[in-house]
Amino acid sequence: MAGRLIVISNRIPTGDPSGGLVVALHDALLARGGVWVGADPDPSEEGRECLHELGDIPYRKRAFRLSKTERQNYYSGFANSVLWPICHRRTDLIEIKSEYRADYLAVNLRLARLIAQDLAPQDVVWVHDYHFLPLAMMLRSLGVTNRIGFFLHIPFPNITDLAILPRPEDFARWLASYNLLGLQTRGDVARALEMFRADPRAEFLRDGTVKFDEHIVTVASFPIGIDCDQIEATARRADPGPFGAANPRELIIGADRLDYTKGLPHKFEAFGRLLQGRVDRDARPTLLQIASPSRADVAAYRQITNDLQAISGRINGQYSELDWQPLRFVHRSVARDRLIGLMRRAEVGLVTPLADGMNLVAKEFVAAQAPDNPGVLVLSRFAGAAEDMKGALLINPHDLDETAGAIDYALAMPLDERRKRHADCLAVVRDSRISVWTDRYLARLASCVPTLALSRHQAASA
The missing domain is CATH 3.40.50.2000 (Glycogen Phosphorylase B;)
Known part of the structure; x- marks a missing residue:
């Protein structure tokens, strides 16, 4: 993979890197060159239609802004009052509001547009965690064919719990838009494959990958570690x-x-x-x-x-x-x-x-x-x-x-x-250990089947 590594996470580190995951991604970005994109910790109504630079470092760190309402609905709302309890088997704590989902999708779409503007053809995008489940689908709708990987740091939900989501059929479609769906455990992989197996839009290929409409996604476990x-x-x-x-x-x-x-x-x-x-x-x-x-x-x-x-x-x-x-x-x-x-x-x-x-x-x-x-x-x-x-x-x-x-x-x-x-x-x-985890994931992503460009009709329906 000759292009840059584009890391997407809700939190973006400031100052000297600390903690195993942050250090590992920092080292990967130093080795390859790239950009780390995350949410600005301070809500603001200003400058939400651009990414602004953070810090002075050998690779770029760029932040997207959220309004106070978006932070409440996208982050505290859909991400942490819907997705978090569903993934952790606490459906009794779910709080569903239409504005939560609307702002969750709106933030992801705005971020997809901002990222797509800066992508070069050989860049590789690595998305982290449940805040950005639909990001790849939205990038594909904008014509992005780059390899895009996703890693879910929390448990994969049970198929029965997914039915609680508003428009539960979207969940599989969101994840199928990635080239590589990385999960923590073999049990998580089994739950993800069960979801695809129950979906008539999915087809299991001989090499173990899943064809979902026009996309092919690899599902694998990468147990994360420490330094x-x-x-x-x-x-x-x-x-x-x-x-x-x-x-x-x-x-x-x-x-x-x-x-x-x-x-x-x-x-x-x-x-x-x-x-x-x-x-x-x-x-x-x-x-x-x-x-x-x-x-x-x-x-x-x-x-x-x-x-x-x-x-x-x-x-x-x-x-x-x-x-x-x-x-x-x-x-x-x-x-x-x-x-x-x-x-x-x-x-x-x-x-x-x-x-x-x-x-x-x-x-x-x-x-x-x-x-x-x-x-x-x-x-x-x-x-x-x-x-x-x-x-x-x-x-x-x-x-x-x-x-x-x-x-x-x-x-x-x-x-x-x-x-x-x-x-x-x-x-x-x-x-x-964390350095091995990073290398294993990126090597597997490099081996994934590339995504073909979508037709205008497919892009419009994504």
């Missing part, structure tokens, strides 16, 4: 004990964005069940839960914050001693280096999502451990990471007794078993 070398180096030099005199004997750590998909109430209640069932009353396990704030403008997120505060208060009120607080709920972000140090210090990493595309915290916890004396990962089987990380203790977070029992077993696990489980998990983490 494990960087995590390991940070963990080795991190301060392992910021607790002072209150240093807990048995530390269980959770680190999540505060989201109803992460199973945090289930985690708290399971920990309470562990405390209730202690045989050794002198045992004092401590759960440190760091939950960075998220989407406070969406009602479901305000509700879960209130729920967690109530549960943590009840558990601490029931089980605390004068010199011991069993549950520490930190509702703010913690510096990354400090968080990695806390992971290395912890005896147990507790990851309990009810649905998750991959869950990189699980991989970060494994990479942060000291191989000669590692902690144990207790992992929800509903996290994408559980598909391959069989060395973890896999649990059903809905089953509080099972989760409590797994925590108890992890705290008492013999060293030989801890080392074996950690080595198995670390092999998975290294095989899916």
Whole structure:
């Protein structure tokens, strides 16, 4: 692929790149040359018909503007109050309004027009996540034949849940307009193929690709990873004990964005069940839960914050001693280096999502451990990471007794078993490291069947 790489994501990094995905895409853009396009974080009515430049960097960073109404309807509305809960099996939280869908489509169409103006024939477009599902279809309607890849960072929805969408038949059509549909897990691929299999417009070809009307799309899993070398180096030099005199004997750590998909109430209640069932009353396990704030403008997120505060208060009120607080709920972000140090210090990493595309915290916890004396990962089987990380203790977070029992077993696990489980998990983490993920995806996209130019009639109906 000789052309530029055009990366599209809702968020666009500012300043020095940090975080595995941002660093990997940054490196890919440096190597190939290209453009990173994303939404300007500040809503504005001005300049929405052009892309404006951000920063001074060897590749271009360009932003599109949203009005306050568009941000409410496209982002908080359709993206995060319709698509997000559908993909995470929480159809009870869906809020459907006609203006949500209208602005979601309008933002994607405007962005498609802005991108099409700047595309050269050999450029490759890589679109990230559910904010831009219809973007390729709209680019095709403008005559764009470039290779366009899409990667969904969250779970692929169940076919029965897709029926809740306004005009559910559009979902398959949107995705079929990409050359490569990249998903996190083999289970996600199976759900996507089930959707196409149920659609009379789709035809399965001998090579495993899907022909949908005039388009051919490849569907494949690319489990996303982390920069494990960087995590390991940070963990080795991190301060392992910021607790002072209150240093807990048995530390269980959770680190999540505060989201109803992460199973945090289930985690708290399971920990309470562990405390209730202690045989050794002198045992004092401590759960440190760091939950960075998220989407406070969406009602479901305000509700879960209130729920967690109530549960943590009840558990601490029931089980605390004068010199011991069993549950520490930190509702703010913690510096990354400090968080990695806390992971290395912890005896147990507790990851309990009810649905998750991959869950990189699980991989970060494994990479942060000291191989000669590692902690144990207790992992929800509903996290994408559980598909391959069989060395973890896999649990059903809905089953509080099972989760409590797994925590108890992890705290008492013999060293030989801890080392074996950690080595198995670390092999998975290294095989899916973020640089390998980027290279695998772009190589597969380069091998995809190119898109033919649409006729005027096809373009008009797209």
